[in-house]
Amino acid sequence: MFRALLTSRLQAAFTAAGIQLPEGFSVSVVIASDTRYGDYQSNAAMTLAKQLKTNPRALAQQVADKLDVTDLCSKTSIDGPGFLNFTLSAEALAQRLALITQDDHFGVPQVEQTKRIVIDFSAPNIAKPMHVGHIRSTFIGDSLARVARFVGHDVITDNHIGDWGTQFGMILHGWKTILDHEALDKDPIQELVRVYKAVNAQTKADEAVLTTCRNELVKLQQGDPDNMEIWTRCVALSLEQLRQIYGQLDVHFDHYLGESAYNDKLAPLVEDLLTNGIAEISDGATCVFFRDVPELADKPCLIRKSDGGFLYATTDLATIDHRINDWMADEIWYVVGAPQELHFRQLFQVAKKRGQTTRMQHIAFGSILGQDGKMFKTRSGESVGLLEVLDEAVERAAAVVAEREGLTDLEKTQIAEVIGTGAVKYAELSQHRMTDYKFSWDKMLALQGNTAPYLINAYVRTKSIFRKLDGEVTLTPDLTITEAAERALAIKLAQFAETTHDVLLDFRPNLLASYLYELADTYHSFYEACNVLRSEGAVRNTRLTLCEATSRVLKAGLGLLGIRTTERM
RNA sequence: GCGCCCGUAGCUCAGUGGACUAGAGCAGCGGAUUUCUAAUCCGUAGGUCGCAGGUUCGAUCCCUGCCGGGCGCGCCA
Incomplete structure (x- = not known):
């Protein structure tokens, strides 16, 4: 690509002119913002002159004298306070054009080092319809996956679906008491949502219902056969519908490894962290503290509740293990909303404590707001499907x-x-x-x-x-x-x-x-x-x-x- | 209280790793077609780039403070 070519030529010109580049200084050429002077431009001479306390135009001239771009440019010039401007030649453009029509990658260079990148995006919850809030993660994640693959990376897309949350306590109770089987056959998600909402309303009015729901959840987590069967059906029904939507969207995942996939990894993980002294018990809960990180000093990461239940972060840690150990990930990208920034900072810090050096990146995004300027509420409030x-x-x-x-x-x-x-x-x-x-x-x-x-x-x-x-x-x-x-x-x-x-x-x-x-x-x-x-x-x-x-x-x-x-x- | 993000034309948003007139779309106004199908093109109008300081030859962009909005901050995910 022209930018890279011109950058290396300019770099060479600096060297040829005998100019020592300071530590950390990189010569950069960019697409011109003002095309009057050329197609590409560089302000390297100006920024460098500032550091060296010399005249920018004179420095630019020194470099320009050594610049060899005759095969690429019909014109180079020094303008204004010391901008170096490049105008591409018709021949170079024509060559480039021919390449675009022939090359499999349309002239887009491949990365020098292929990395295995796991991209975690979309992640809807089971038994809930996807709403506009899922648009961002799904489309941004999918697009990044496509781009990363296109430039030569080895990408694994993983849909970390929410199939094990506390919402199942309510769904299980609702399934057993108020489920309309006919409606379920017709539109599973819609019926599950109805059940969920109805039970949710009941719990608000009656404490006893809430307790029942909690008990149902505990039974599920302990492997109760009846509850497991209901859960399995819910997941199957939801997945079927999800796949249909993804098909319509032309979004594809290599894996659908939901939270439940890591259930049996959680207890040993927490034990391991306790043994290694990474985690400790505090107020009955198991936490990881970051006393050496000032901004997180008073923000521990909770990995086990005082009642023994596991949390969001616990599953995510187990997921990281799987991605690193079994998938050999060089990088893990999380396309998840900005409100979860703290969670990921904590998560990455725990990984660091565990000696995991894989690059982990939270690719955050802003919220989709309702007409009132506030976030769409996924839990209680209505959103657009x-x-x-x-x-x-x-x-x-x-x-x-x-x-x-x-x-x-x-x-x-x-x-x-x-x-x-x-x-x-x-x-x-x-x-x-x-x-x-x-x-x-x-x-x-x-x-x-x-x-x-x-x-x-x-x-x-x-x-x-x-x-x-x-x-x-x-x-x-x-x-x-x-x-x-x-x-x-x-x-x-x-x-x-x-x-x-x-x-x-x-x-x-x-x-x-x-x-x-x-x-x-x-x-x-x-x-x-x-x-x-x-x-x-x-x-x-x-x-x-x-x-x-x-x-x-x-x-x-x-x-x-x-x-x-x-x-x- | 602390932290993160955002604040650019009437509306919805880009952008700038420092250049002379800060860009689009929508909405408004005025034009173009017996076509390589107009879901298009050309023109016009519209902004002291939240406010105040600072750094610099130069700041909408960097730094500091303030104001406004959103979000987060121990047993939800």
């Missing part, structure tokens, strides 16, 4: 597709599905993961402007051109980039490589989303300015190559966001 959102999205897309001509009903249905779900995914992924946002139907389901259909439409436009060619696609290396719109598109296409790698630097799919939007925007402008089919010779060939490259990058890029494309719309 994920299925409901998807159905509505597909419906709205279908209304638009219905007016199109030349499409069969089946095609229309498929297009509406791709566009509807794509719109929902894009609405999430185009947003910075840390910002909270208010849930809005209109935003989530918009089909115009900066949305999935806008990007898919650009792809469709590339496809329709090749359809008109009717097989006559003979792209030759004979490229001449002359028009401004052609050049702008070529440069955008080349930046796919940088963007894809940047996504993983800070786990931000929205960088890719906004890149793809810009690419589509640039393509739409190119499309208006440069007619492809009516042009001739090398110009036509160049434009066709641009279309082909755009087509490939859009499809691949959207694919990395988990968004599918259609050939027509």
Whole structure:
């Protein structure tokens, strides 16, 4: 990619100019923010001059004299207080373009060191419907998994479903007293939710019910056959429904290892921690204290309740063991909401105490808020169901597709599905993961402007051109980039490589989303300015190559966001 | 009380690892098509980048304080 190439060339120029780089100083070249001066820029001379207390422009000149980029750039310049600017040559761009149309990875370099990365995301609870709150973890996690795989990592996706929580006390009691079997056959989750809510309400009114529920839970945890059977059925029913939703979303997991998978590991784990002196008993509960970590000094991590029950952190620790010991994970990424930041800091500290050096990363994200600006309450309050959102999205897309001509009903249905779900995914992924946002139907389901259909439409436009060619696609290396719109598109296409790698630097799919939007925007402008089919010779060939490259990058890029494309719309 | 995150156009949000006019979308206004299918394009209008200091040649971006909002802080997950 150009950024990496220019960076190493610039680095070499510093060395050739005999300039000693201070410890920790790295020469950086970035895509130009102001394209008036060039396509790439570096402020290395300015930042270095500051440290060395010399004149930045003079330093830049010294380096520029030694810079050898004639094979990449048609022009380099020193501007303003000492910016080094690079303008790519038409030849270099043309070469790059050809590569994008041929390379399996569209010119995106593979990582030098492949890592085995376990990504933990989505993690819905059994016996509860997925709601909009699951959108973020599911889509961000899925996208990061796709990007990590694409650049060469060995990724394991694991859905750590909540199949062993205290909610089962209520469900078990409800199952035995108020379950409607007919309703269960019809819509299992809906019936389980009804039961759960009903019992939950009972416990509020009657303490005795709460006690009964607790007893049911204890019996389950002790392996009571009846309760185990009910639990097994609940899990099976829920999983079936979950898989269906994931299928619709095109999200796939290598494993569905829920909390229950670690049940028999918890007691030995806690014993082990006590034996090693990592954990201690405090007020009857088993805790790990972090007295040497100031910010956690008064925030112990609880791993066993005074009644002997295990906790969230206990299961997570056992899960870490499994991922490290059995899966040989080099890294573990947790795509979980920001409110759980403290939990993960504690968890990682415990792992550290246990001598585990695997890199663990909490990829946090902000909350989806209701219209009142407060978090959707998953426990008591109402939230919007994920299925409901998807159905509505597909419906709205279908209304638009219905007016199109030349499409069969089946095609229309498929297009509406791709566009509807794509719109929902894009609405999430185009947003910075840390910002909270208010849930809005209109935003989530918009089909115009900066949305999935806008990007898919650009792809469709590339496809329709090749359809008109009717097989006559003979792209030759004979490229001449002359028009401004052609050049702008070529440069955008080349930046796919940088963007894809940047996504993983800070786990931000929205960088890719906004890149793809810009690419589509640039393509739409190119499309208006440069007619492809009516042009001739090398110009036509160049434009066709641009279309082909755009087509490939859009499809691949959207694919990395988990968004599918259609050939027509 | 302590900690974390956020505060950018009417609305919803990007962005900036320091450059002259801070970007999109939606909503508003004005244009473009007997097309390579307009879910498009072009133009226009709209912001003292929460407030106050500090560092710097230069800060929306870094530092400090404050204000506003969200979330978290021992037996839920």
